[in-house]
Amino acid sequence: MCPFETWANPRIGGTVIDDDLDLDDARKRYHFALAPEDYERLPFYSALLHELEHDPLALELLARVRVEQRNPMLVLAALQLAALRGHPILGPIYDEARHGVLDDPEGAAKRVLEALHLAPELVRDELWRSTQTNEPGRSAVIQAVVADLASDAPRVNVVEVGTSAGINLYFDEFTVQDHDDGNPLTLVCEDVTPIDRSRPLPEVRTRVGIDPNPLLLTSEEDRRWLKACLWPEQRRRHDRFDAIVAAKPSWPTVTMLRGRAMERLNDAFELVDASSLTIIVNTWTAFYFTDDERARYFAEVSRRCAKGNVAWLSIESTMVRWPHVDLDEQDRHRAASQIVVTRSGGSAVRWGWCHAHGRWLEKTTGS
Numbered sequence: 247m248c249p250f251e252t253w254a255n256p257r258i259g260g261t262v263i264d265d266d267l268d269l270d271d272a273r274k275r276y277h278f279a280l281a282p283e284d285y286e287r288l289p290f291y292s293a294l295l296h297e298l299e300h301d302p303l304a305l306e307l308l309a310r311v312r313v314e315q316r317n318p319m320l321v322l323a324a325l326q327l328a329a330l331r332g333h334p335i336l337g338p339i340y341d342e343a344r345h346g347v348l349d350d351p352e353g354a355a356k357r358v359l360e361a362l363h364l365a366p367e368l369v370r371d372e373l374w375r376s377t378q379t380n381e382p383g384r385s386a387v388i389q390a391v392v393a394d395l396a397s398d399a400p401r402v403n404v405v406e407v408g409t410s411a412g413i414n415l416y417f418d419e420f421t422v423q424d425h426d427d428g429n430p431l432t433l434v435c436e437d438v439t440p441i442d443r444s445r446p447l448p449e450v451r452t453r454v455g456i457d458p459n460p461l462l463l464t465s466e467e468d469r470r471w472l473k474a475c476l477w478p479e480q481r482r483r484h485d486r487f488d489a490i491v492a493a494k495p496s497w498p499t500v501t502m503l504r505g506r507a508m509e510r511l512n513d514a515f516e517l518v519d520a521s522s523l524t525i526i527v528n529t530w531t532a533f534y535f536t537d538d539e540r541a542r543y544f545a546e547v548s549r550r551c552a553k554g555n556v557a558w559l560s561i562e563s564t565m566v567r568w569p570h571v572d573l574d575e576q577d578r579h580r581a582a583s584q585i586v587v588t589r590s591g592g593s594a595v596r597w598g599w600c601h602a603h604g605r606w607l608e609k610t611t612g613s
């Protein structure tokens with residue numbers, strides 16, 4: 247079984263001990279939080295997850311999180327948030343990790359645990375939050391799929407469900423290349439199958455984001471949380487985030503609607519230019535829906551697409567199953583994200599696969 251799926255599945259069982267806390271389940275979630283290839287790339291986070299997995303306090307903290315957010319990344323982000331707020335022990339450790347100069351990752355991980363034991367509220371007080379990682383790398387995938395969905399539409403509206411800070415509403419502002427050119431705003435994506443990147447992107451008329459907790463790049467506290475959700479050892483992601491914050495004032499305006507998907511979809515459609523194709527986009531959002539919400543969302547999106555002038559693009563974990571869309575169980579796809587689309591007037595089909603952060607993209611033949 248894919249390790250990622252193991253921790254990500256809120257329904258996996260374990261030994262339930264007193265107070266209904268499932269500590270076995272929490273242990274597995276920490277244990278499988280990283281993909282195997284990440285263990286080498288992220289020595290500090292690997293060591294820290296190892297410590298958390300074996301620490302009763304850390305197990306309890308995770309086990310108490312509401313099920314849809316019971317994700318080790320939330321605990322890791324809470325710790326990094328404390329560091330970014332200037333915690334005297336955590337601040338220097340995370341700073342060194344972000345700058346690639348942390349000499350002793352195992353020792354640092356142990357010191358983080360000591361700090362957590364001295365002040366568990368550093369994490370406990372932040373567990374009301376949601377993992378809101380806003381990953382711009384997904385815009386490399388959005389560009390390719392939107393160009394395809396809008397091949398006959400010169401103008402589109404984009405409604406992004408689960409928009410976080412709305413960064414991917416600017417998917418057309420990024421340059422996509424297959425190599426790092428040193429510009430933090432360049433997205434590096436390997437097209438595993440041929441993708442016509444020369445195809446012009448449609449003009450975006452309206453950009454609307456929906457989120458229960460929309461974050462503002464102009465808010466210092468929101469920026470801190472967004473940074474806390476980025477893995478400290480991935481310097482390029484931090485640099486890119488800073489570059490986006492600097493570039494944002496010159497980018498077009500977006501409208502952010504506060505609320506859950508099904509509460510605000512109608513309002514979003516009130517705002518779009520009805521003469522242009524509207525593309526509903528969700529990337530790593532439906533993963534956090536309840537089963538009922540996911541079913542209602544799919545029905546609503548399908549209904550709108552069937553009426554015409556609306557298309558749908560979904561990029562989600564393989565944990566998210568959509569009706570009538572078969573899942574390819576090939577090993578190499580299990581830790582990937584699946585891309586599902588509905589063309590205007592059509593029904594849902596798999597378009598392809600991509601890396602969860604948009605590092606590679608593969609189009610399914612005939613999609």
Ligand SMILES: C[S@@+](CC[C@H](N)C(=O)[O-])C[C@H]1O[C@@H](n2cnc3c(N)ncnc32)[C@H](O)[C@@H]1O
Pocket residue numbers: 376377378379380381382384407408409410411414456457458459505506507508528529530531534535539
């Ligand atoms: C992991 S983040 C992904 C953000 C963005 N889509 C991306 O790919 O960068 C998930 C986002 O979904 C939002 N979310 C969670 N439940 C939601 C719901 N029921 N309706 C709309 N958004 C939701 C969260 O607040 C969070 O900002």
